[in-house]
Amino acid sequence: MNKRQRERYRKQLLAKREELLHLVQAARKSEKEGTGKEAPDLGDRALSTVTRDLSYQLTIAERDIVRRVDDALDRMEKGEYGICVACAKKVQIGRLDAVPWTRHCIECQELQDRGEI
Numbered sequence: 001m002n003k004r005q006r007e008r009y010r011k012q013l014l015a016k017r018e019e020l021l022h023l024v025q026a027a028r029k030s031e032k033e034g035t036g037k038e039a040p041d042l043g044d045r046a047l048s049t050v051t052r053d054l055s056y057q058l059t060i061a062e063r064d065i066v067r068r069v070d071d072a073l074d075r076m077e078k079g080e081y082g083i084c085v086a087c088a089k090k091v092q093i094g095r096l097d098a099v100p101w102t103r104h105c106i107e108c109q110e111l112q113d114r115g116e117i
């Protein structure tokens with residue numbers, strides 16, 4: 001990977017990080033605004049619980065990606081970006097384009113998805 005490619009991924013990672021942190025903050029804000037309001041009947045109360053659970057779930061998933069993005073930026077600092085952490089081969093450019101924060105090449109990702117590594 002040349003410097004220009006790396007710089008492009010770095011920008012994508014930073015943009016994604018920004019976007020996710022924004023979402024996490026927005027979810028937190030709506031959680032805060034949601035508390036204290038009494039739902040008038042049981043049906044509405046059940047619905048508001050579902051909505052709150054959903055935003056909580058989303059927040060966890062997004063925090064997880066933020067962690068991966070940070071990890072990718074960290075590996076970039078060390079010059080390890082774009083190298084599969086499992087087999088130490090170069091991660092395919094197409095895969096990095098799709099998931100810039102990936103730690104695994106396509107083959108290792110498939111193995112991991114199947115629980116084999």
Ligand SMILES: [Zn+2]
Binds near residue numbers: 088105
């Ligand atoms: Zn691999």
